[in-house]
Amino acid sequence: MQHKPFFIYASSSFAMDFRAEVLTNSHGSHPRPNESLRDSNFAVNSHADQLERCGTWLSSIPRDDVSVLRETQEYSDFLRAFERLGQAHRRVISSNRNSSEFAPSYWSISNNFLQYLTADDVILRIFEFLECKSLIRMAFACSRFRQLAYESATQRTCDLMSTRKLQNVMQLLRAKEQIEGVESGIEENHVRVPILLLSRRMLVTDAGDPEYNGIYFCTGCNGNGFVFTKPRFPEHRIHGGGRDALNHQSPEEAPLGRIGEAQVVRNPEGEAAAVGFAAPIGQGRAPIGMGPSTHFENEVAQPGQLLRCIIAKRFSNETVLWYCSKEVASSESQSEAVASPAPSERITQVFSFWAKLMVVGDASPDICRYPSQSSILARHGEHWNSLATSRDLRSPIVELLD
Amino acid sequence: MADEGNGIIRLRSSDGKVFELTESAAEISELLKDSPREEDDEVTEIDIVRVASPCLEKVVEFMKHYDEEKMKEIPTPLGGSTFNEVMDQPWYQDFVSDEKMNRDMLFNMLSAANFLGIKPLLDLTCLKVTFQITGKNAEEIRELLRLPELTPEEEAKAREEHSWIFEEA
Numbered sequence: 001m002q003h004k005p006f007f008i009y010a011s012s013s014f015a016m017d018f019r020a021e022v023l024t025n026s027h028g029s030h031p032r033p034n035e036s037l038r039d040s041n042f043a044v045n046s047h048a049d050q051l052e053r054c055g056t057w058l059s060s061i062p063r064d065d066v067s068v069l070r071e072t073q074e075y076s077d078f079l080r081a082f083e084r085l086g087q088a089h090r091r092v093i094s095s096n097r098n099s100s101e102f103a104p105s106y107w108s109i110s111n112n113f114l115q116y117l118t119a120d121d122v123i124l125r126i127f128e129f130l131e132c133k134s135l136i137r138m139a140f141a142c143s144r145f146r147q148l149a150y151e152s153a154t155q156r157t158c159d160l161m162s163t164r165k166l167q168n169v170m171q172l173l174r175a176k177e178q179i180e181g182v183e184s185g186i187e188e189n190h191v192r193v194p195i196l197l198l199s200r201r202m203l204v205t206d207a208g209d210p211e212y213n214g215i216y217f218c219t220g221c222n223g224n225g226f227v228f229t230k231p232r233f234p235e236h237r238i239h240g241g242g243r244d245a246l247n248h249q250s251p252e253e254a255p256l257g258r259i260g261e262a263q264v265v266r267n268p269e270g271e272a273a274a275v276g277f278a279a280p281i282g283q284g285r286a287p288i289g290m291g292p293s294t295h296f297e298n299e300v301a302q303p304g305q306l307l308r309c310i311i312a313k314r315f316s317n318e319t320v321l322w323y324c325s326k327e328v329a330s331s332e333s334q335s336e337a338v339a340s341p342a343p344s345e346r347i348t349q350v351f352s353f354w355a356k357l358m359v360v361g362d363a364s365p366d367i368c369r370y371p372s373q374s375s376i377l378a379r380h381g382e383h384w385n386s387l388a389t390s391r392d393l394r395s396p397i398v399e400l401l402d
Numbered sequence: 403m404a405d406e407g408n409g410i411i412r413l414r415s416s417d418g419k420v421f422e423l424t425e426s427a428a429e430i431s432e433l434l435k436d437s438p439r440e441e442d443d444e445v446t447e448i449d450i451v452r453v454a455s456p457c458l459e460k461v462v463e464f465m466k467h468y469d470e471e472k473m474k475e476i477p478t479p480l481g482g483s484t485f486n487e488v489m490d491q492p493w494y495q496d497f498v499s500d501e502k503m504n505r506d507m508l509f510n511m512l513s514a515a516n517f518l519g520i521k522p523l524l525d526l527t528c529l530k531v532t533f534q535i536t537g538k539n540a541e542e543i544r545e546l547l548r549l550p551e552l553t554p555e556e557e558a559k560a561r562e563e564h565s566w567i568f569e570e571a
Contacts, residue, residue, distance in 0.1 A: 121516075
């Protein structure tokens with residue numbers, strides 16, 4: 001049995017960074033205050049030159065001589081130069097931080113967390129797990145955490161930012177011009193005008209299906225009005241698929257349409273399709289209205305994302321009603337209505353409850369943009385109702401919060 | 403030549419202790435997977451000079467178990483409000499439990515997981531740290547992680563920026 005020892009030398013970029021960082025930590029040689037950045041830069045350049053020389057020589061050696069290569073002086077020089085380059089690199093980074101960002105107290109605190117976690121990627125991974133409030137608290141903890149907390153928030157919201165925010169102030173100015181009718185000719189450049197959604201929350205209680213109970217936020221809009229959602233219970237997530245597997249656009253974010261009695265299916269391309277749907281109690285028709293949406297079409301649902309409960313307006317015959325529904329992932333074979341050759345995860349929208357719209361007069365126009373409140377409906381003897389498919393479920397109580 | 407995945411890897415810690423595992427168990431580590439080997443060797447020794455034996459022992463224990471029972475991927479946002487809700491596999495819960503792993507060891511494991519490129523171990527230890535700091539205010543976090551303080555100017559600026567969400571930080 002042969003035993004041939006090898007030393008682990010950094011073979012990937014993260015390991016290189018870590019190696020450089022840990023070298024400093026393990027030897028207890030934090031950057032010395034009197035060590036100038038210029039010296040460090042010189043060291044880096046010197047080591048880099050040597051590294052380049054050795055590397056060039058080594059690369060000229062045929063690959064089949066690699067075992068012999070390890071015995072050469074040049075190979076040893078190469079490794080040593082690599083080691084020194086890492087140390088020098090660490091000193092440069094440390095000097096930069098020491099001079100520009102960190103308080104002197106940073107170096108006087110021994111054995112702190114940053115000594116363990118010198119790689120930003122690791123801290124960012126921890127931050128990725130943190131909710132906003134905890135992330136803000138981390139930002140209060142120290143300078144580096146503050147910087148990384150912002151970086152984490154930026155990373156985690158980039159998909160939202162790209163679809164719900166104009167990228168620069170000039171685009172915002174152009175949007176303002178469009179609102180004010182400046183240069184609004186057909187040939188003029190135009191941008192999408194951003195909108196803030198409604199701020200008040202809806203509280204749903206007492207529903208026979210407890211998944212519907214909870215606080216809903218206004219999270220989108222469609223041709224029928226604003227859409228209110230909340231995640232279903234944590235165990236209900238979108239499984240599998242790639243990063244581009246599912247379009248976040250939900251059926252109720254689609255504009256007004258007339259397909260007929262329908263239930264909604266989302267395929268991997270985010271296309272909506274219609275399958276059978278049961279009629280609501282007391283109403284002849286079920287909610288309808290699917291089609292390609294222009295809203296937020298670039299937001300992509302991630303595998304693992306929670307499925308949602310939704311309150312949104314839909315047409316039933318000629319009448320617009322509020323409907324409560326929830327997304328259900330199904331592994332059943334695709335409906336013929338979904339024309340996609342790609343393997344897909346069907347997300348079916350199951351409708352459970354409906355209510356008439358609130359009447360302006362009983363509530364202000366501002367309030368009427370929100371789902372019908374049980375307390376206002378009750379003035380006319382109305383309430384939220386169960387659909388035929390959920391006739392055994394107790395209807396919810398829906399009220400505005402805030 | 404050793405059969406694919408059946409070879410033995412011996413990891414030598416910074417203090418000279420040797421831990422043995424199969425090649426297939428070592429595959430989880432990007433660093434070990436990429437490390438140079440002789441084709442004819444049944445046993446490869448690798449010096450992990452940045453990791454001390456108590457930590458390396460735990461790392462090897464993790465790699466061996468992972469080879470038998472894969473750890474589920476941790477979704478974000480997290481699917482629970484406690485560590486055990488998010489990580490529902492008992493062995494992995496126990497592996498990083500407070501009884502089995504003190505804070506210094508946890509941080510050392512984080513470092514080692516990052517150095518060796520063991521993503522599941524990195525995720526598990528990051529998750530553990532996440533729940534240790536969740537719900538704590540800035541002062542408690544500083545104390546827990548032994549961090550330096552913000553300057554008064556930085557703190558004032560941070561408070562101003564985040565007054566919209568909470569006051570107590």
